[in-house]
Amino acid sequence: MRNAFINTLEKEANKNRNILLLTGDLGFTVFENFQKKFSKRFFNMGVAEANMMSIAAGLALSGKIPFVYSIAPFIALRAYEQIRNDVCMHNANVKIIGVGGGLVYTHAGPTHHIAEDLAVMRVLPKMTVIAPIDPIEVRLAIPQILKKKGPAYLRLAKKGEPHLHQGKIKFEIGKGIIIKKGKDICLITCGPIAYNTLKAAFLLDKEKISTAVVSMHTIKPLDTNLLENLTKKYKAIFTVEEHSVIGGLGGAVAEFLAENLRKNLIFKRIGLNDCFCHEIGDYDFLRKIYNLSAQKIAKTIIRSLKKHE
Amino acid sequence: MRTLNQSIVKDLENKAQQIRKLILEISHKAQVGHIGSALSIADILAVLYFKILRINPKKPKWNLRDRFILSKGHAVAALYSTLFLKGFFTKKILLSYCQNKGFLGEHPEHRVLGVELTTGSLGHGLSVGLGMALSAKIDKKHYQTFILISDAECNEGEVWQAALTASHHRLDNLIVIIDYNKVQALGTTREVLNLEPFYAKWEAFGWNVFEVDGHNIAQMLETFTKVQTLKLKVQNKKPTVIIAHTIRGKGISFMENKLEWHYFTTNDKQYRKAVKELES
Incomplete structure (x- = not known):
């Protein structure tokens, strides 16, 4: 995903000279080429994320489009007030890239994991929140967040994530994509945990539970039209994410469902x-x-379905 | 050193007094505090807005305007009074300060023409201004970025992150003014979190450092002239900080250096007394 990100950003930077890349001293073996190619548009801001975020806001308020990169907990949490005040309050055109969403940084431990970023980003006015499920979506998301002026948070994993989409797809901010059809139940997912979700769906198919899977890559704005259709079509909906069940994709969907009750769902x-x-x-x-x-x-899904039988 | 035109100094002193009167007027009308902090920066704002900043209220979004950020946002009564005097908005708008349905609140907001940044939470302004200065360098634009911060604001780590970054990137188009009135919310800066040796800290972070009396207009004008001269020196290329020694509540005898005037509002008698002091 990191490579998909940087390769796409390089392409866009060729076309748009306002694009800058700021990193909090991270990106070994990722940014070298960008740095070489755009030496005056690449800034290693050191291990000072709060400062980096405010600087990004200042650059954006002067017409630049800074992409701000760090490991997700450091960028989303350490710089949170700067994101809220300097970026979102000014609707500044800052694109925040959080790498290592979920448990990606395994042995690095709980300081490097993050299960809270989607929740805290989603609550910010003006913020667009995207967690692509695979490198293909990353590639398609970059031009889209560039087209949409204003703050965006892009949650990436790291490297080696499998490609889940087959053939050509239409990627639009705020529009979920059905990646597997099914008749009985629907799994809504975001981020690379989509791979396990998809595999789970095939396991469920074998158990005679025909299971659909939706990539809800955009957590905000949420695709409520699609959600409404899904609630009409399926008897059960599950959200699957590598994030806290509080406040992220599951939280967002739960909020929608609570206000749009459908009996027996x-x-x-x-x-x-x-x-x-x-x-x-x-x-x-x-x-x-x-x-x-x-x-x-x-x-978990089978157990939950049984409970409601 | 060139002799400063006395009439310019007189005119700016006059502007500072007008700013002070307006601070008192709108704060009294709204019964809103932070008066001491606002009075502390009246002279600095008079010098900046009426002599130094290249800005045009008729073209508030002019690309090449100098940027000014009031990072100690709680002193906004001074900024809004100044922006009114400079012609950014009408007296009616100024008088809507903290009124129901009013346009101006207790901290600066970006939606008000002439305000570059919404502030209120301390420690952000310097870094954001740094981004603006960096953008000017990338585009080879010649505007300068001025940021007014408070002494207590230097308790925030982000200020020192920015201090490192500005000198690292050789941002000689960045000028910070510190309102060093030495009183913060619950005590003196020495009692709460000592900043000294303050001059040496900034110098060690790689900045040009000046100290001025923040109520001496002639001295401030001289210093800004020196800053411009430094900027022309190829070998310098440092950001500049001006430590302005100030008095909280300056100009009103019963408010000067009094911690409580961070919070208090004036009653009618106090308001009349304060205005009288300014007029005498």
């Missing part, structure tokens, strides 16, 4: 359950522990 949020992850292990290991492997996701 089964709904459950699957994600990290209000916890810090202190376990040590690789990515698959951690996802399994936190019930986010394909098997565990499928199991």
Whole structure:
């Protein structure tokens, strides 16, 4: 995803000289080419995220389009008030790139994980919040956030995420994409956990529960039209995200559903359950522990459906 | 050093007194505090707005305008009074300060013409201004960015992050003025979180440092002239900080250096007394 991001940004930077890249001293083996190509538009701002974010706002208020990059917890939380006051209050054209969404930074531990960014970004007025499910969506999201003036938060994972879309897709901010069809239930997901979600859907199909999967890459603005259709079509809806079940995609969908009640609709949020992850292990290991492997996701869904039988 | 035109100084002193009167008037009408902080910067704003800043109230978004950020946003009564005197908006708008349905609130907001940045939370203005200065460097534009910060604001870590960054990027188009009145919300700066040696700190961070009496207009004019001269020196290329020694509540005897005038509002008797002092 990082490579998809930087390659796309390079292409856009060729076309638009106002694009700048600011990093909080991160991006080893990622930014070298950009730096070489656009030496006057690349700024390593040091390990000073709050300052970097305010500077980005000042640059944007002077006509620039800064992309501000760091590991997600550092950029989303350390610089939060700067994002709120300097970026969002001024509707400044700052694009925030948080890398390592969820548990991606495995052994680095809970300081480097993040399960809160979608929640805190989503609550900010003017902010667009996107968590692409694969590198293809990353590539398509960049030109879109450039087209939409104003603040945006793009949550990336890291590297090696599988391509989940097949063939040509239409990517629009605020428009979910059906990535797998199904008749009985629907899983709504964002970020690369979509891969396990998709695998879970195939497992459920085998259990004779025909399962659809939607990439809700944009958490804000939420695709409420699509949601409304989904609630009409399916008896159960599940959200799956590598984020706290509080306030993120699941929170956003729950808010919509609470105000648009449909009788007998089964709904459950699957994600990290209000916890810090202190376990040590690789990515698959951690996802399994936190019930986010394909098997565990499928199991949770089956259990939930049974409960409502 | 060239002799400063006495009439310019006189005129600016006069402007500062007008700013002070307006601060008292709108704060009294609205029964809103922070009067001491606003009076502290009246002379600085008079010098900046009526002599130094290249701005045009008729073209408030002019591309090449100098940028000014009041980072200590709670002193906005001084800024709004100044912007009114400069012609950015009408007296009616000024008098809407903190009134129901009013246009002006207790901290600067970007939606008001002439205000570059919404402030109120301390520590942001210098970094945002730095971004504006950096943008000018990238585009080879010749505007300058001025940021007025408070002494207590230097308790914020972001200020020192910005101090490092500005000198690292050799932003000689960035000028910071510190309103060093040495009183903060719950005590003196020495009691709360000591800033001294203040001059040495900024110098060590790689800045040109000047100290002035923030109520001595002639001295401030001289200093700004020196700053411009420094800017022309190729080998300098440093950002500049002007530590302005000021008195909180300056100009009103019963408010000067009194911590409580961070909070108090004037009653009718106090208001009349204050105005009388300014007129005498």
